[in-house]
Amino acid sequence: MFMRALGPAARLALWSMLAVALIVLDARFGALGWLRAGVIAAFYPAQLAVRAPFDFAGEVSGFLVRHRALQTENDALRARNQQAGAQLAQLDALRAENEELRRLIVLRHMTGFDSVAAEILSTPRDPFSARIMLDKGSNAGIRPGQPVVDGMGLVGQVTRAYAFGSEATLVTDRSQAVPVLIQRTGQRVLVFGGGSGMEVRYLPTHTDIQPGDILVTSGIDRVYPAGLVVARVTRVLRPTDSPYARVSCLPMAGVDKSRILMVLITQEAPAQPGTKAQP
């Protein structure tokens, strides 16, 4: 064949051109979703098979945890459960009252969401973004754009959904921006992913924000429902040479700690969530 007749450098050039064409097709036009989905589906069984012994080992070692430890944990959990139950009752009362008030002033109802529990399948090592692969996909109703949460708060957003798996971008990803409000003052701000932590940008120096403030989603972008806890402010710097304060935060959710996450099945998938969420 003529490929054999070419020198290695020429062949490398040809394959490089093919790679560049693929990159352009994928990054510019997003035209290769079917190829991705196909390859993922083809290698899904292998991935499951390799994971199986590890899952099994985890279960066995979990089974052999000492009885005493389980008992103390059980007691602690029961106590916490009681506490939580009390708080929940309080919350229900508050919610009812809130509903009443919302109806009084004409406000959009906050709809309840279904949710799907998904396990983290793997964590790709990509220096440009913070992403995780989940083990549930469009078979469980997951669509791109849906928020991913854990018990503590917002973890990220589904960016690609395959048949039996999906890919979520974490809130700490540099391309992620979440519209939030400062819970204490009610001021609306934007919080951006910053690698390991997060930061609030475009905030005038005189803004009332202090370490310990909790940021919750404001819901104005219709991607994230309002009221999800996102981050806690850890440090506020007010440089004299800049009109903006430098505010660092840490995500409240165990962004890289939890194993089981919940995907909220929102009713409407917003348009093109996979593209960069730049303001």
Added chain:
Amino acid sequence: MNYELPSLPPRVEPRQEWRVIALSLLVAFLLKQIPWQGWALLLRPDFVLIVLLFWAQRRQGGVSFGLAFALGLLADVQDGVVLGQYALAYCTGVFLVQHFRRRLVMFTLWRQAMQIFPLLLLIEVVALVTGWLSMRTPHGGWVIVSALTGTLLWWAVARAGKMPAARME
């Protein structure tokens, strides 16, 4: 290119050889599927790439770019990065190993490993730069055009250099 070297092992039967190559690549691929976490994930080498480079160096005639490309594409899909990023990097790696294989076989194993280090670094850099360019392309990809116009300018300059007035002597 002629890669016949006396120090390489004698040619084995091709079918048997391919069976070994496929098996080793499969093992490397499965190793990559283990749910690595935390420090192990950070320290995890790219098993598939190492095995691929090994065969590129060991096998007479190297391995084909098509194989490197396909494996790179697989890595792209599994890591969720832009398609073609690792395909390009793997092809570059195979090319470099095959280019330097005469040099590589002369060294002891430890020194071979030392020679592989800058190579792996370069492959990572290729993947990094590709990923970076694909995410934030400067001026809509017009950087390549300046290389083309530069090529034309080179031709003009070289031609000017051949004119009698520009002769050094």
